[in-house]
Amino acid sequence: MPREKIANQLELASRFDEVARAEREVIGALQAYAYGETDVFAIKLALEEALTNAIKHGNNLNPNKRVKLDYEVGPQAVTLKVCDEGQGFRPGDVPDCTADENIERPSGRGVMLMNAYMSEVQFNDKGNCVTMIRRRDN
Amino acid sequence: MPDAPSRLMIQKDVDVTIIEFIDRNILDEANIQQIGEEITKIIESAGLPKLVISFENVDHLSSAALGTLITINNEVRKKNGQLRLANINKQIFEVFTITKLDKLFQIDKTTADATKKLSS
Numbered sequence: 001m002p003r004e005k006i007a008n009q010l011e012l013a014s015r016f017d018e019v020a021r022a023e024r025e026v027i028g029a030l031q032a033y034a035y036g037e038t039d040v041f042a043i044k045l046a047l048e049e050a051l052t053n054a055i056k057h058g059n060n061l062n063p064n065k066r067v068k069l070d071y072e073v074g075p076q077a078v079t080l081k082v083c084d085e086g087q088g089f090r091p092g093d094v095p096d097c098t099a100d101e102n103i104e105r106p107s108g109r110g111v112m113l114m115n116a117y118m119s120e121v122q123f124n125d126k127g128n129c130v131t132m133i134r135r136r137d138n
Numbered sequence: 139m140p141d142a143p144s145r146l147m148i149q150k151d152v153d154v155t156i157i158e159f160i161d162r163n164i165l166d167e168a169n170i171q172q173i174g175e176e177i178t179k180i181i182e183s184a185g186l187p188k189l190v191i192s193f194e195n196v197d198h199l200s201s202a203a204l205g206t207l208i209t210i211n212n213e214v215r216k217k218n219g220q221l222r223l224a225n226i227n228k229q230i231f232e233v234f235t236i237t238k239l240d241k242l243f244q245i246d247k248t249t250a251d252a253t254k255k256l257s258s
Contacts, residue, residue: 016167041198041229048165048200056167098238104212106205109237113201116236 002032005074012051012067014059014084019051022069026080029073038137042117043078049110050082050130058084058128077119081131088127145173148180154256155180156249158192164203174206178213187219190252194225204239211243220244222252 006029012018023044030040051067059065065085072079097108115121118132147158157177161169181187191207193199207223214221224246226234234240246252 020166038229044198045200045233048198052167052200052202103238103242104208106208107201109201109204112237113233 001034001075005072006032007070007072010069010071012055012069014055014061014063014065014067016052016055018067019048019055022051023047026069026071026073026078029071030078033073033075035078035136039078039134042137043080043134046114046117046121046132046134047080047082049114050080050132053110054082054084054086054128057089058086060086075136077133077135079131079133081129083129086128088124090127091123142172144176145169146176151253152257153186154188154190154253155184156190156192156253158194159196162195162197164196164199167202170200170202170206173203174209177206177210181210181213181217181219184217184219187214187217187221188256189214189219189221190249190256191221191223192225192249192252193223193227193230194249196227196230199230199233201237204233204237207243208239220256222246222256224249224252 008025010022010025012022026047027040027044030043051069054067055061059067068083070081091111094108094111095102097105097112102108114132119135120133122131123129145160147160149156164170164173211221222244225248226245246255
């Protein structure tokens with residue numbers, strides 16, 4: 001197991017194929033600390049949702065805009081920060097996708113899954129950066 | 139340009155179409171879009187669509203994949219058809235329960251159970 005935390009900053013183009021590259025690097029760090037299946041599943045899902053939101057809704061797939069991912073993987077916790085160059089949004093404005101009237105809407109579940117799978121999820125005031133922490137489960 | 143290779147494995151059991159995914163991860167937006175388009179074609183070409191979607195090979199899925207499943211469900215219902223999901227592992231099933239989509243979809247333990255319920 002590494003002595004120091006594994007940390008890095010990645011700059012991603014606003015393309016979906018960049019998500020897999022970022023995930024591979026973060027999962028590699030999780031494996032170095034022997035994180036279990038439950039943690040890896042949760043972190044991969046939350047990272048996928050945050051990066052996809054940043055690329056699609058934040059940067060509107062604009063090739064001139066970048067997404068920054070800062071990650072820090074330690075023995076007991078993982079911190080992920082995803083920032084885009086978009087206008088930001090208010091997470092409170094996303095309709096409750098579990099309400100009966102919204103259950104058949106095909107979008108709006110990403111932030112909910114991030115909240116469900118991470119120990120802490122915090123957006124900045126502008127709403128273009130999200131910081132997520134997951135404390136080790138197994 | 140030639141079509142991209144199919145992301146699905148499709149079987150017929152009399153009037154029931156059983157769909158499995160080739161990918162273990164249903165995360166990537168481009169793949170999800172292709173999966174949606176392929177299944178839409180199946181629904182459009184069926185008189186009364188009866189579909190089973192099996193998650194046998196699936197380890198991960200994202201909210202975009204859930205969105206596509208909801209769209210597929212809406213398309214099936216518009217044609218008075220039926221859709222059942224099957225073979226969902228514990229971790230993926232948790233995603234359905236968190237989003238309460240376990241209430242929207244009809245979910246069976248195995249493909250055989252789902253097929254039996256749809257067979258006329």
